[in-house]
Every structure is written in structure tokens, then in C-alpha cells.
Amino acid sequence: MNRALHIMFVVSEAVPFAKTGGLADVAGSLPLALSRAGMHLSVVMPLYGVIKQGNFTLTKELTDLEVAFDFFKLTFDVYRADVEGVSFYFIERDEFFERRQLYGTPKGDYFDNLERYTFLAKTLLPVCQALNLNPDIIHCHDWQSALVPVYLREKWREAECFAQTASVFTIHNLAYQGLFRKEKYHLLDLDPSLFSIDGLEFYDQINFLKAGILWADAITTVSRQYSREIQTPEFGCGLEGVLQSRAASLTGIVNGVDYRTWNPASDKLIAAPFSPGNLAGKTKNKKALMEAFLLDAKLLEAPLFGMVSRLADQKGLDLLSAILPELMAAKATLVILGTGEEKYHQLLTEAAQKYRGQLGIKIAFDNQLAHLIEAGADMFLMPSHYEPCGLNQIYSLKYGTIPVVRATGGLVDTIEPVDAQKKTGTGFRFTGKTPEAFWACMQEAMQAYQNKTLWKQLMSNAMNQDFSWEASATMYESLYRQTLAPIQF
Secondary structure, eight states: OOOOEEEEEOOOOOTTOOOSSSHHHHHHHHHHHHHHHTTTEEEEEEHHHHHTSSSSEEEEEEEEEEETTTTTTEEEEHHHHHEEEEHHHHEEEEEHHHSSSEEEETTOTTHHHHHHHHHHTTTHHHHHHHTTTOOOOEETGGGGGTTTHHOOOOOEEEEGGGTTTTTEESSSSSTTOOOOEEGGGGGGGGGGGSTTTTTTTEEEEEEEHHHHHHOOEEEESSSHHHHHHTTTTTTSSTTTHHHHHTTEEEEEEEOOOTTTTTTTTOOOOOSOOOTBBHHHHHHHHHHHHHOOOOOOGTTTSOEEEEOOOOOOGGGGGHHHHHHHHHHHTTOEEEEEEEEEEHHHHHHHHHHHHHHOOOOOOOOEEOOOHHHHHHHOOOOEEOOOOOOOOHHHHHHHHHHOOEEEEEEEHHHHHHBBBTTTTTTSBEEEEEOOOOHHHHHHHHHHHHHTTOOOHHHHHHHHHHHHHOOOOHHHHHHHHHHHHHHHHHHHH
């Protein structure tokens, strides 16, 4: 019988402590699922100002540890919080992490992000030595922790705590790579020869993400389709050749969701509970959603589309904007929640005034309203140009809110196209990148909505899907053991 593994995550954000996006959901939920599966889990992340100001119980675990940084010795403290058997360790160095935002301000990234996340990576060795931790796998996520696999192989291999440690690196979004001026390379404390076309160099800059891809023992992405897409020029963001060179070590594992939080049968944030066997609450949520956005009550029987999204080109807001007149002419209703690019804030606000009673917009982050949209809408829109995994389409399935998505990334892996004749499928997909392709798909969805027998079956198909973290955790454990096999198994 295989012994229990010790897995250590190194991340820049994790729920419930700090979040800017989907990375935090994975970093906060996957360790708990792995722990429930019998593994020993610990998570290392920065102690941000937002964590200190939050309502969290933290215990000081270590004081005045040191790392060499440039010509200095920098000290730091370590705090700890335990969540469902998982130990979260927080690195405290106020000059790096005591800030209002995690990575930057609306005007741009912080000027010293290289220093901040190089420091985070360097703290791992003294933390593990001080706490007597000997992880089997160090699982790093995105560019912020991508130096760890480099240090593990180039600097720390002689350290007793890492003698039999392997690294796994997960790419959540290839578009964010951690690019910095080459003049700062000396701060990494790596051999100059590693700054080359076969190393950290990328068009005369330092590329942290590239480092993680090249040095990690295994690489994962957050869906199978995305792992294939990023090896092409269209989605590779300049790193497709690097990824092709490591294709044998690249695996796609779809993100899971926490059904304790996203389940209409137990959701305390919605107007009424419902389940596949009792759908009465779905209509109550639709009425509540329409009231929340001041939609015309006479349109209750019309199809109601929902969208919770970053308002940006990547999410297909350009396609949505182009088809708004046709959608409104079809007497459908639409509600949108999110923040993003100023041009879409203005465009959608003006459109809501023009189509008052049919179109509702809220420019904000509102978790309760996000739950109500999932519960009350008939269909959920995700016309993304690219989507590494996506979570909202998975939430939508559980709430019987049929997704309308572009066939890209995780949307391909999680949404089975509807076959109206066979009454199979869980959503509607389109492949083109044009408003016409999107509108044709929406028309197909609205036509299916008129067939109540078909629609009830589609809702049942969707609500009975299982994308829990337990399934993903099993795949990760298998990957961990395969990665360790050459070292110790």
C-alpha cells in the first residue's frame, strides 16, 4: 500500500485569505480535497495586508528567519492558520506584502514584483528546515512561484529536506508570464549561464513562467483542451515551442468546484432552494433575480440570460456587445455582473438605460448576487476568446442554468453540446470568433428553451454532472506518484 504523500503548495493567493481570480479558488480548495483523500498538505503564501485586516486567526510560528537577497540578509516571520487539516504558512515581510492590492494598482503592476516573488521563493528552504518539513512534492502555481522548481534543482538539491522532492508546476493562465528587465537578473542568485534562450531569457527579458515550465518535473494546466491549445501559436503567447519541447511532461486536469458552496439545494445566498427532483425554487429565484435588476415582470416567461464575468475582450464582451440589439429585439432578458475595462463599463451602463426592463447591469463584485444569477437565470453566457478552465459554467450546470459557450479551453472539456433530437448534452457551443456565430448559438438555445420537455431534460442532464474536487484530487495524486517514481518509488 502506498504511503501517504506530503504535498506542499506554493501560491500567491488562496481562498479564503486573499483572492484576485480563479487561482485562489484552486489553491484554497484543492489542498482540502487532497487532504480528505489521505495526503498531508501544507500551503505557503505571502502574508498580505488584506489577510492581516481580515477576520482570520493566525498564530506566529517562526521568528527572524533569514534569506540572502542581493548583498543583504533579509529576515521574515512565519504565521500559521489551519483549515480542515491543512496548514497554511504565511510569509511576513511588510515591505513586500503589506499593500492594499496583491500585484499592483489600477495604474499597473508594482515596480518590485520580481523582488517580491523571488523573495517568496527563497523563503521555502529556511521554512522547511525550521519546521522539519520534507515534502514529497512542491506544487507551484503560475509565474509568482515559478522560481521554486529552478531553486530546487539548481540550488537546494543538497538540502536534506529536499533530497527526494519533486516539483509540479500548474499554468492557470499562460498570458500572465512574469516578465522583468534583464538588469535585475542578479537578484535571482542564479548562474548567469541560465539566462539564455534555453533558460530564463525571453526576448531579452526574464520570464518567470518559462522558468517554471523548463525546470519543473511535471507541468499541468487546468483543462485538457487548454493543454493542447497552448502548444499552438494562437494560444501559446510566444511559449508554444517551449511547451512543445515539454509535451511529454504536460498534463491537463480540469479544475473542480466546491459543491458545499455551489449547490442550489443548500445555498443560503439564493431566494429558494431547489434540486433535480424539485425545480419549483428555480422560478422563485428567477423572479427574485428579475426584481434585483428591475427587469419587467411581464417578461418572466422569456429566456433570461445571465453573465458573471470580468468585463474584458478575453471574455467575449466584444461579441456580446455586437449582438445586444438582436437579443433585445428577440424580447429576451439579460443580466450582467462584473468589473473590468472602462469601455465596457460605459457601453453596458448606457445599454441598460436604453433597454430598461430588459437589460440589467451591475458594475461590481457581489458574491450573493453572483449566486442569485446562477440560480435564477435560464442560460449562462461565456463567449470567451480563450478560457483555460472556467468555473462559472460548472456552477451553472449544478444550478440547471444551461451554458452557452465558445468551444475553447475548459469550456470544451466541461460542456457537452446539446442534441435536441436525442435530448442529450449540457449546453450550447459555438466555434467561430464572430458575433454571427455567437448569435446563431444563442438562437439555437432560445429555440430549445421553447420546448419545455426538452429543456427540463437538459436541466436534469446539467444538474447531475459531477465536477467535484474529489475527482480532480484523484488525478493529481496519480500524477504526483508518477512524478516521484524515478526518485523514490
